[in-house]
Amino acid sequence: MPFNNIKNVTFSRSMFTCQKPNTLTWRKFNIPIINISRNMFIRVQDTPNPKSLKFIPGVEVLESGTVDLPSASHGYRSPLARQLFRINGVKAVFYGRDFITVTKVDDDELTWTLLKPDIFAVIMDFFASNLPILSEDQPSEDTVIHEDDDEVVALIKELLDSRIRPTVQEDGGDIIFKGFNSETGVVQLKLQGSCTDCPSSSVTLRSGVQNMMQFYIPEVTGIEEVTDELDELGELEFQKLEEKLKNNTTSEENIKQ
Numbered sequence: 001m002p003f004n005n006i007k008n009v010t011f012s013r014s015m016f017t018c019q020k021p022n023t024l025t026w027r028k029f030n031i032p033i034i035n036i037s038r039n040m041f042i043r044v045q046d047t048p049n050p051k052s053l054k055f056i057p058g059v060e061v062l063e064s065g066t067v068d069l070p071s072a073s074h075g076y077r078s079p080l081a082r083q084l085f086r087i088n089g090v091k092a093v094f095y096g097r098d099f100i101t102v103t104k105v106d107d108d109e110l111t112w113t114l115l116k117p118d119i120f121a122v123i124m125d126f127f128a129s130n131l132p133i134l135s136e137d138q139p140s141e142d143t144v145i146h147e148d149d150d151e152v153v154a155l156i157k158e159l160l161d162s163r164i165r166p167t168v169q170e171d172g173g174d175i176i177f178k179g180f181n182s183e184t185g186v187v188q189l190k191l192q193g194s195c196t197d198c199p200s201s202s203v204t205l206r207s208g209v210q211n212m213m214q215f216y217i218p219e220v221t222g223i224e225e226v227t228d229e230l231d232e233l234g235e236l237e238f239q240k241l242e243e244k245l246k247n248n249t250t251s252e253e254n255i256k257q
Helices: 072-077 079-085 112-129 151-170 201-216 229-256
Strands: 008-011 015-019 026-030 043-046 052-056 067-069 090-095 100-104 173-181 186-193 222-225
Touching: 052 112, 067 072, 072 079, 072 151, 079 090, 079 112, 079 151, 100 112, 151 173, 151 201, 186 201, 201 222
Parallel strands: 186 222
Antiparallel strands: 008 015, 015 026, 043 052, 052 100, 067 090, 090 100, 173 186
16 A cells, blocks of 8 residues: 555554545554564663763663673673673773663763664663673683783783674684783784684784784784694694504505505
């Protein structure tokens, strides 16, 4: 039915009804019932801090108490926080019983107008997933920020944890921080899981990780992939075993002949 031939439209839960102009004729149309998982109304409240906003999802966030996640390095404690910290401009996250406070970085170009749509989407997707707000995960030992770490190393670890590792882990792998040479500016990383011996791993390191590192941390000049001594010994033993199996196969074939 063309839109210009519709006079009135009424909606019910499972159908809508249209009336033609200058008639009493109504026509009913069934509407397929669709489960919309992101059907959530999130209210936003200002705070005394212009860099912080309260997002109120209308559902329980915590059973009791509060949880402070002051930086991306604390994101391991919450699946929701990990996703929020991946939004460029999010600096800190705080949970109350029925609200989520998000604090942005001090950057006039990263306005709340730009950030709010991404924050809304992350919060709605998270509560639709039914995941627990807090996890029992422990921080990766290689990216724990220690008191004796200088500012550059701390930034490298935080960037790895908040922006790089979550993406790599979605593909079944991981990137481990092994060190930083302050004289050369080279970051040493180790690939694990699906990233090990992956044909595109070098591209991932150079085009992805290295470019991001250099963008956020000017002191970084390059990326170097390294392996542990145990990895090298394991590879050597595997080669020996492979050679032994090959020799045994050749000997059996000679016996059969």
